[in-house]
Amino acid sequence: MIMAPETLDGTLAPVRHVLLDFDGPVCSVFAGFSAGDVARSLAALLSGPDGAPPGHEESDPLAMLRRIAETREDLVSAADSHLTQLEVEAVERARPTPGGVAFMEACAATGRSVWVVSNNATAAIDRYLSDHGLRDLVAGTFGRTAGRPESMKPSPELLIAAMRAADAKPGECLFIGDAVRDVEAAHAADMKTIGYANKPGKADALSAAGAVAVVTSMETLAASVT
Numbered sequence: 001m002i003m004a005p006e007t008l009d010g011t012l013a014p015v016r017h018v019l020l021d022f023d024g025p026v027c028s029v030f031a032g033f034s035a036g037d038v039a040r041s042l043a044a045l046l047s048g049p050d051g052a053p054p055g056h057e058e059s060d061p062l063a064m065l066r067r068i069a070e071t072r073e074d075l076v077s078a079a080d081s082h083l084t085q086l087e088v089e090a091v092e093r094a095r096p097t098p099g100g101v102a103f104m105e106a107c108a109a110t111g112r113s114v115w116v117v118s119n120n121a122t123a124a125i126d127r128y129l130s131d132h133g134l135r136d137l138v139a140g141t142f143g144r145t146a147g148r149p150e151s152m153k154p155s156p157e158l159l160i161a162a163m164r165a166a167d168a169k170p171g172e173c174l175f176i177g178d179a180v181r182d183v184e185a186a187h188a189a190d191m192k193t194i195g196y197a198n199k200p201g202k203a204d205a206l207s208a209a210g211a212v213a214v215v216t217s218m219e220t221l222a223a224s225v226t
Helices: 005-012 035-046 061-071 073-091 100-109 122-131 157-165 180-188 202-209 218-223
Strands: 017-020 113-117 140-142 173-177 192-196 213-215
Touching: 005 192, 005 213, 017 100, 017 157, 035 061, 035 073, 061 073, 073 122, 100 113, 100 218, 113 157, 122 140, 140 157, 157 180, 173 180, 180 192, 180 202, 192 202, 192 218, 202 213, 213 218
Parallel strands: 017 113, 017 173, 113 140, 173 192, 192 213
Antiparallel strands: none
């Protein structure tokens, strides 16, 4: 369901508030400090007399955080805190997504607010936005709730929090994300999703999950904002 800019116009027309995922649509968080290296660093920081933490074999640090929450509640606070610091370090070397800034600028130019909603830590999101001079383009940031990995998508919790902050109804909002869990979270919040397929195979998965449209370029999406 990859749409041309003119077809996307109708999808975007009623939208007043854009909820935007961070890792993918805005930047590649782990481009310079890989997810695998972050996961290994997190596992090392949490290892102790009882051995390595649950999920230490994961190459995705957010997946490791979920695994820790499932079986070692006593480690959740430390794991989240350590991961936040590693994410802040990672965003210092993150790679901007082509078209990401242009999309946010197009939203601002057409009177739409942008709210960043992500499973990454709010501190990391805010650091990236500040370092890249993007604060004025973003109305608010909603990263995972500290110490509560269950707040992460596919839970709709963060999307609902952003919608409340915008004082908006679901029909006025649109979520843009690059993962099936993003589509699932949006559905749970009664919100439509445009999928950003930034890797081979994602387009079909995002369409199957229920995205109303899928794009392979944020530049294409930016050109559709009128």
